Amino acid sequence: MEVPRLGPILPSQFRAEVMGLDTPVIVTGMLGGWGGSGWTAATFASTHAPDTVGTAMGRAAFRRRDAGGPPWETDCVHRDVSVGGFARWVTADTSSGPTEGWEDDFTADTHWGYISYARMPELFAAHPQMTDAAAVDWRSIGMEERFGADTNFWFGSAGAVTHLHYDTYGTNVVAQLYGTKKWTLFPPKAAFGLYSTRVPYEESSVFSDVNLVAPDPIRHPQYSEAIKSMWTATLGPGDVLFVPRHWWHHVEALTPSISVNRWVPDPEHDPTARVTEGLTRLLASGLREWAVDAGPSHWLNPTEDDMATNDVLHFLANAIDNVGSQGVRDVHRGNDGCSTAVTLPLLLQALTSPVVMAAWQDEIASRIMRGDLWLPRQ
Numbered sequence: 001m002e003v004p005r006l007g008p009i010l011p012s013q014f015r016a017e018v019m020g021l022d023t024p025v026i027v028t029g030m031l032g033g034w035g036g037s038g039w040t041a042a043t044f045a046s047t048h049a050p051d052t053v054g055t056a057m058g059r060a061a062f063r064r065r066d067a068g069g070p071p072w073e074t075d076c077v078h079r080d081v082s083v084g085g086f087a088r089w090v091t092a093d094t095s096s097g098p099t100e101g102w103e104d105d106f107t108a109d110t111h112w113g114y115i116s117y118a119r120m121p122e123l124f125a126a127h128p129q130m131t132d133a134a135a136v137d138w139r140s141i142g143m144e145e146r147f148g149a150d151t152n153f154w155f156g157s158a159g160a161v162t163h164l165h166y167d168t169y170g171t172n173v174v175a176q177l178y179g180t181k182k183w184t185l186f187p188p189k190a191a192f193g194l195y196s197t198r199v200p201y202e203e204s205s206v207f208s209d210v211n212l213v214a215p216d217p218i219r220h221p222q223y224s225e226a227i228k229s230m231w232t233a234t235l236g237p238g239d240v241l242f243v244p245r246h247w248w249h250h251v252e253a254l255t256p257s258i259s260v261n262r263w264v265p266d267p268e269h270d271p272t273a274r275v276t277e278g279l280t281r282l283l284a285s286g287l288r289e290w291a292v293d294a295g296p297s298h299w300l301n302p303t304e305d306d307m308a309t310n311d312v313l314h315f316l317a318n319a320i321d322n323v324g325s326q327g328v329r330d331v332h333r334g335n336d337g338c339s340t341a342v343t344l345p346l347l348l349q350a351l352t353s354p355v356v357m358a359a360w361q362d363e364i365a366s367r368i369m370r371g372d373l374w375l376p377r378q
Helices: 011-016 041-045 083-091 188-193 223-229 270-288 309-324 340-351 354-370
Strands: 025-027 052-059 077-082 111-119 152-156 161-167 171-178 181-186 196-202 205-208 231-235 240-243 248-253 257-264
Touching: 041 083, 052 083, 077 083, 083 111, 083 152, 111 161, 188 223, 188 248, 196 270, 270 309
Parallel strands: none
Antiparallel strands: 025 240, 052 077, 052 111, 111 152, 152 257, 161 205, 161 248, 171 240, 171 257, 181 231, 181 248, 196 205
16 A cells, blocks of 8 residues: 655644554655755765764665575674765765775675664764754644754665664654655554564664565565555655654665654653563563673664663663653652552563563574573573
8 A cells, every 4th residue: 555645734734633643644845945855965975074973784685585584783784984985985976085995895786875863963063054944944844843953864875774663652754855765664453464573672663573675474474464554655855754653664765865854752652662661671681691692783783772780770760750750649659769550560561562572482482492592500
């Protein structure tokens, strides 16, 4: 099914009507006042040459069924490169500036490259004009006082991929500024055929074990049922995509591409989701200590820091406390300051969630079989 399109609407309509939908939609004609709508790869090829950023260089071979699985970020080569150098590599531009030495290790035939999840205030600290209202102005789609400082920047070569996952927090609003991207989406009800996993762990992202580009019907037989509810969209410059809460999405750049996005908080569901995330992080941190490879590379996504157990417990305690502050009053509070009337049901609900249990059981079993995980003996 194709994601439906709407023509230009009032900013107030986007906020009140579009963001209340439970299915995705594309809205066009709302970025006319954005300076960022004129950005291209060439914009960054020379003027931003000194700015460095982390990039993921992924293998193009993941498109083959025998490639060994999805395009995990943990399998990518991660390099800190200049924004200008990356822009020149993406466009095969050899005239706007010098090469930096890393380019020869990656060709368009063997790899794709991605600057993803980049916070614009940090990325463009030396270029404030890139983050002000003249460049990125979310007010045009009903988000008051939301400029580049609240925005994530995505810049990829043709073939760059964001692996199939859903976001546990809020909803997602994406503005396509340059190039084209193909979005493949599934509703939450399709989770049974998408084989969710929390390894590698990334806060707020539940990944699928399915390689969407080259699915394996033997490994994932129920995926054939999930695709019956699949939605697709091709975004071009000026398109704005709304992704509802917990919708799965896989994104591929069809050409060199630049987009920006914001995750919009969901005050009704996010507090409880943070408790589940804290518990999952606690499990990931504990189980990783049993891994033969003691490093975080296979257990944590590169976007995550390797947090100490005390830090994870602090995150979890704050999440539980926040849920308690959302309307639970006059309950017994333990010495740690957490509301036990809220804590126990949430812990039980999260730990026994079918999605969490199934994902961990499958992952632990497969790692034991491969010898990647050992269990302590008495």
